[in-house]
Amino acid sequence: MSISLTESAANRVKTFLEKRGKGVGVRLGVKTTGCSGMAYTIEFADEIEDADTVFEENGVKILINPKSLVYLDGTELDFSKEGLNEGFKFNNPNEKDRCGCGESFTV
Amino acid sequence: MALLQISEPGMSTAPHEHRLAVGIDLGTTNSLVASVRSGIAEALVDDDGTALLPSVVYYGEGKTPEVGASALENFSKDPLNTIASIKRVLGRSAKDIQSANDYIPFQFENNSDSVPRVKTALGPRTAVEISADILLALKQRAEKTLGGELVGAVITVPAYFDDSQRQATKDAATLAGLNVYRLLNEPTAAAIAYGLDQSAEGVIAVYDLGGGTFDVSILRLRKGVFEVMATGGDSALGGDDFDHAIANWVIEKLDSSIRDDDIAMRRVLSSARQAKEQLTSEVSTVIKVANHPDLELTREQFDLLINSYVKKTVMSCRRALRDAGIEKEDVSEVVMVGGSTRVPLVRTQVEKFFAKAPHTNIDPDRVVAIGAAIQADILAGNKPGDEMLLLDVIPLSLGIETMGGLVEKIVNRNTTIPVARAQEFTTYKDGQTAMRVHVLQGERELVSDCRSLATFDLTGLPPLVAGAAKIKVTFQVDADGLLSVSAQEVNTGVSASIEVKPSYGLTDSEIEGMLKASMDNAQQDMIARSLREEQVEADRVVEALNSALAKDGKQLLEEQELEKIINQRDALIAARHNADNAELIKQAIKNVEAASEEYVARRMNNSVRSMMKGHKLEEFEK
Numbered sequence: 193m194s195i196s197l198t199e200s201a202a203n204r205v206k207t208f209l210e211k212r213g214k215g216v217g218v219r220l221g222v223k224t225t226g227c228s229g230m231a232y233t234i235e236f237a238d239e240i241e242d243a244d245t246v247f248e249e250n251g252v253k254i255l256i257n258p259k260s261l262v263y264l265d266g267t268e269l270d271f272s273k274e275g276l277n278e279g280f281k282f283n284n285p286n287e288k289d290r291c292g293c294g295e296s297f298t299v
Numbered sequence: 300m301a302l303l304q305i306s307e308p309g310m311s312t313a314p315h316e317h318r319l320a321v322g323i324d325l326g327t328t329n330s331l332v333a334s335v336r337s338g339i340a341e342a343l344v345d346d347d348g349t350a351l352l353p354s355v356v357y358y359g360e361g362k363t364p365e366v367g368a369s370a371l372e373n374f375s376k377d378p379l380n381t382i383a384s385i386k387r388v389l390g391r392s393a394k395d396i397q398s399a400n401d402y403i404p405f406q407f408e409n410n411s412d413s414v415p416r417v418k419t420a421l422g423p424r425t426a427v428e429i430s431a432d433i434l435l436a437l438k439q440r441a442e443k444t445l446g447g448e449l450v451g452a453v454i455t456v457p458a459y460f461d462d463s464q465r466q467a468t469k470d471a472a473t474l475a476g477l478n479v480y481r482l483l484n485e486p487t488a489a490a491i492a493y494g495l496d497q498s499a500e501g502v503i504a505v506y507d508l509g510g511g512t513f514d515v516s517i518l519r520l521r522k523g524v525f526e527v528m529a530t531g532g533d534s535a536l537g538g539d540d541f542d543h544a545i546a547n548w549v550i551e552k553l554d555s556s557i558r559d560d561d562i563a564m565r566r567v568l569s570s571a572r573q574a575k576e577q578l579t580s581e582v583s584t585v586i587k588v589a590n591h592p593d594l595e596l597t598r599e600q601f602d603l604l605i606n607s608y609v610k611k612t613v614m615s616c617r618r619a620l621r622d623a624g625i626e627k628e629d630v631s632e633v634v635m636v637g638g639s640t641r642v643p644l645v646r647t648q649v650e651k652f653f654a655k656a657p658h659t660n661i662d663p664d665r666v667v668a669i670g671a672a673i674q675a676d677i678l679a680g681n682k683p684g685d686e687m688l689l690l691d692v693i694p695l696s697l698g699i700e701t702m703g704g705l706v707e708k709i710v711n712r713n714t715t716i717p718v719a720r721a722q723e724f725t726t727y728k729d730g731q732t733a734m735r736v737h738v739l740q741g742e743r744e745l746v747s748d749c750r751s752l753a754t755f756d757l758t759g760l761p762p763l764v765a766g767a768a769k770i771k772v773t774f775q776v777d778a779d780g781l782l783s784v785s786a787q788e789v790n791t792g793v794s795a796s797i798e799v800k801p802s803y804g805l806t807d808s809e810i811e812g813m814l815k816a817s818m819d820n821a822q823q824d825m826i827a828r829s830l831r832e833e834q835v836e837a838d839r840v841v842e843a844l845n846s847a848l849a850k851d852g853k854q855l856l857e858e859q860e861l862e863k864i865i866n867q868r869d870a871l872i873a874a875r876h877n878a879d880n881a882e883l884i885k886q887a888i889k890n891v892e893a894a895s896e897e898y899v900a901r902r903m904n905n906s907v908r909s910m911m912k913g914h915k916l917e918e919f920e921k
Contacts, residue, residue, distance in 0.1 A: 208305055208337045218305060233311035234303050236338065272302065276346065276444040279302025279336070 193261065195220070195247045195254050197269040201280060202250030204271045209236070209252075216240055217253030220269065220282075221260040230263065230297050232282045302446060305337040310681055319445045320480070320679035322488070322671025323437055323454045325430065325468065327386040328510040330354045331665060332437040333672035334445060335681065340492070340672040342665040343444045351664060352440075355383045356432045358419035366436040375565075379406060380420045382429055384511070387534075388415065389426040390460070390467030430471035438475055451480040453675040455667050458484040458516045459530045462740075462752070466781055480678040486516035487525045488670030489636045493658045496523060501631035504619075506649055506657065508612060509637040511537040515616050517623040517630075528623035531615045536608060538575070538639035544604040545571035545586075545596065553591045563589075575601070579641045602644045609644055613652050633657035638664045693718075697752075697774055697782060700737035702727055702838075703831040704746045709774045712742060721773040723789070727839070729846060730762040734770060736786050738797070744824040745831070755797040757786045765843070826881070833884040837875035840888055844868055844895065847902065855901045867894040 197205070209215050219237040222230045237255045240246060245261055247254040256264060268283040287297045304317075312318060321343075324331045329351040333342045342350040349368070357370035358380045365373075374381045382405050388396050393407065393415040408416040408423045416423035434454075441449060454477075456468050465482055472479045483491075486505035490496060495503055500521055507514040514532035518525050546567045550557050557563045570586050574596050577584040583597040620627060635657045639645060649657055661669060676682060693716055698708035701724070710720050726734065734757045741749030760768055769789035776782050785796030844864070852861055867890045874887040 204337070205305070208339060212338045219308070221311075223311065232303060233306070235306045235308050235311055238308055274302065276344070276440075277302055277446040279304050279446075281302055 193245065193265050195256065195264060195267055195269070197249055197252065197254065198271065199250060201269045201271040202252045204280075205252045206250075212236060214238060217246075217255055219244075219255040219257075220264060220267070221257065222263045232284075232297075234269075234280055307338070307682055317445075317447055318450050318679040318681050319441075319447050320451045320453075320672075320675035320681070321437075321441045321445075321449055322483075322668050322673070322675045323434065323452055323472075323477075324485070324488070324665075324668035324671060325386065325434065325454055325456075325471075326354055326509065326667075327384050327512055328354060329664070330433055330437060331668040332441045333665065333668035334441060335672050335676035336445070340669045340676070342662075342668055343441055345440055352433070352436060353383075354386065354433055355381060356385070356429050357381045358421040358424065360420040362421075364421065364432050366432055377420075379418070382417055382419065382424075385417075385426050385429045385433075389430055389471070390464030391415070391426075427467050427471045427474060430468070431474035434472055434475035434477060438477055449477065450679055451478045451675060453480050453483050453488075453671040453678065455485045455488045455671050456482050457514060457530075458486050458527045459514075462781060469781070480675060483671055483674055484516070484525070484527060485636070485667050486514070486518055486527075486634070488667045488674070489634045490518060490520070490525065490632075490670065491673055492661055492666045492670035493632075493634055495632055495634070496520065496525070502528070502623075502625060502629050503632045503634060504616065504630045504653060505634045505636060506612070506616065506640065507532075507636035508639040508645060509537050510539050510639070511535065513537060513612050513615065515612070515619045517619050517625070519623075528625070529619045531619035531622065533611065533615060536611060537637075538642075540608050541575050541605045541639065541642065542568055542571045544608070545574055545601065548596075548600075548604055549586055549588065549594060552594055553588060557588075575642070579643060598643065605642070605644060609642075609648050612645070613648055616649075616652055627653055630655065634666075635659050635663050636666055693776055695740050695750075696742055697776070698739055698749075699724075699772060699784075700735075700739060700746045701835075703835040705828060705831050705835075706739050706741070706744060706746055706749050709772065710776060714776075716776045719773060719775040721771050724770045724772055725766050726760065726763065726768045726770075727765055728842065729764050731765065731768070732760045732762050733758040734760065734786070736772060736784065736795070736797075738782075738784050743820065744828040748820075748824075752782070753784070753797050755784075755786075755795055757788070757793065757795045759791070759793040760788050761791055765839070829881040830879065830884075833881040833888070834875050837871055837884050837888055840891055841868060841872060841875075844891065847898075851902065851905065852898075855905065856898055860898065864891070864894050864898060867891045 205218055209217070215236045215238055217237050219235045221233045223233050240255055241257065243257055244255045245258065247256070254269070263286055264284060266285045270281045270283055272278065272281050284297070289298045306312070319334070321332050321334045331342050331350055331352065333340055344350045345352070352367045353371045355367065355370040355374070357365040357373045357377070359365070359373065359377065370381060396415055406418045408418055414425055416425050417429065438449060452472065454468060454472055456465055460468070468482060469479050485507065489505050489507070490503050495501070498520065503518045503520060505516045505518065512532065512534050513536045514530065516530045517528040519528050549567055549571060557567060567588060570588060574584045574586050578596070578598045578601050581598070583595055586594045586596055630653055633649065633653045633655050635646070635649070640659070640663045646657065646659065693710060693712060693714055696708045696712040697710045698706045701707045707722070709722050710718060735754055736757060737746070737754045738752045739746060739749040740752050743749050757770065770786055771789055772784065772786045774782065774784055783796060783798045785794060787794035856864070871887040871891050874884050878884055
């Protein structure tokens, strides 16, 4: 099982956490919703729950619960800029198909 | 794929339902849009990386309107179609603009219409339409940057903006296709940006020195609610004056003929501006003017040039504190807003005056938009429930006119909004079938001393004896400080209502003046009020007595008794019209009541008797 994040993503997460003033890390997950089945979620995490698997890279803790982990195994979290827009991106090898807008996917 | 932002725990949104919300600072000189992304509020920049959008719209013949820096470029070649500083006339009537001393840099259409329209090559435009063009440019920037449609926006307005100016701002936003969550006072937004709304209590002074305007606001924070205690400032003082002060100094040193040459003058002004900006971090700078020797300007010299302006702002702070009725020591936080607060002399003088280091960490150009963005993020529902929702208060009391030219306050000043308050009123005359509702704003007791906002008539009341009809008047102030008033007769349900859109506005100094007058005149107001109340009561007594006498005075009274009552009644009428003392009228009313005591008793007996006539006693026992 592995989850990784790029250096730019790690730096952004660190800055956001610092400015927010609290939180142990970020929680990644999938939600069964959206036009193509699943959608990614990324949230600040204020505590680590018992069932969570914790990955640490570049000084950032990533928390994932077991239900989401099966879909996210091997995912790399990246931060990228597209024109004026910027944000986080999931590079997930399990993804087979995604909806046209790219907000949801199937495995 | 879509780019995601980090949400608060449990607040992730479904795809295509991201709650994208922005805060907009619609300024006189520059405007900005900001948003919260991954928990951080930031100003959004355009393709060139600039956050500030000049509040300028160019209406070139046969072109689509241009907004911002590109519009500004047309200023020298087509000044009449390049509209700047539109905020100065937003929500104001033609009459209002004429009477204001402000220099308005554009021309209006001549027509009798109360809404002024600016002449442009693309036809007449109202201030609302021009402001909407600016807002639309910001909306487009935000949608491009955030990657989706906006669900809502918080737009800031000066604390002294009145109802009509707020309504016009809201209209402009609607026209630009924005869903306005609410309007927020600019100083309140700045305080939120610094997180001052998180502390429990305190008095906050917000010092806002922009390019062309200066505002100072004294806010009181109590249980998460900001109350505007006082506002002050100068609508024609700002960083531009600093530029002119340097330019004048340069011209005096070099060559006074520069003044006659527009292009050379503009160049000197722009070097003056650069010099001013350099002196924020440097202690001296060199000003270069073509064909002239270089000039050195030290910060010390610069401070001397602008000292009188800075002093003026400090005077305004002193006045605002006095209006708020507090001492310098009561101020717990000082917040700096506006690009010109970067000038070191401004900072040191403000710090010296309040004896407190002001908050300056956040870019003073962006701080208002950032505060608005934080508020918009909460209103969009991106924060967990425990976050407090900030409330505003109404600046002046609202009420209606009652008999005798008195104002009955229904919503008191500093009530938190949104609010709805109702009060019951009744008719004054027998058979009265209509009632005029006159809505007023102000702190004084008499109608003539308050500001009239609107009037409307409630007709179709059932003709009852005076005092029997029940008319419920409801005042509703929404979250933006906009008022609607409705009146309903409780028994029949007939109703009438009005939305208040006053035709002209009050300036900040007028609001200040109104507040001050209510304090200064409290004693006279009280006396005037009780006098009017007794006069109204006297009229009511005379009215009721006359109608009774006309009905059965002759049957029930001996001539002598009748004469006695009439004498007292005439004495009361005389007192009501001549006395300037409530006590005298009160006494005269008592005299009438005493004289007619027996008459009243007889009338009672008479009416009971006539009621029972033809009925058996048993019928009443049931």
